[in-house]
Amino acid sequence: MRLTLQQMSGGDARAWLRSKEGVFLSDWTDAGIPEDRARANLENACELVDPSSGADSPQKVFRVLDDGEEVGGLWIGPDSSGDSAAWWVWYVEVNRELRGRGLGRAAMQEAECIAGDYGATKIGLNVMGSNHTARSLYESLGYRPVSISMTKALGE
Secondary structure, eight states: OOEEEEEOOHHHHHHHHHHTHHHHHHHHHHTTOOHHHHHHHHHHHHHHHSOTTOOOOSOEEEEEEETTEEEEEEEEEEOTTSOTTEEEEEEEEEOGGGTTSSHHHHHHHHHHHHHHHTTOSEEEEOOOTTOHHHHHHHHHTTOOOSOOOOOOOTTO
16 A cells, blocks of 8 residues: 545546535435535535635645555645634545555545644544444544534434
8 A cells, every 4th residue: 555645726626526516415414404505515615625716725635546546535624713723624535445454544644744734733523423434543543522413303
């Protein structure tokens, strides 16, 4: 394994986000976000990674490569708190058939290095409560829960 990250341009990053539309919308609606708000979130995400103003985006979107072959994607950048030292893993993915080989761990470690290079002193992420594999990976890398959201469908 020789993992590298290849940064995407703004237009490529926007196209990549669009290619993940179903995943993003499903994740957000599964988390209880109404579909119209989830779609608005996607539009905001596209604007973040490829601003129509032409300004450089502080968001960084990468192809995750293993020995030069694309095996996933990574999107990191400043979080939404306004604290310039706080960065966020907005999305990380390794192709399903390649999971369990250390690629996700290596991608997260690269993300941490890049964030540090941009002055970040902390990095956070969200993970679905039911994604035990990802939660285990993040915990093994030193991530700790800071809040937990819970829901219950009424009438069931």
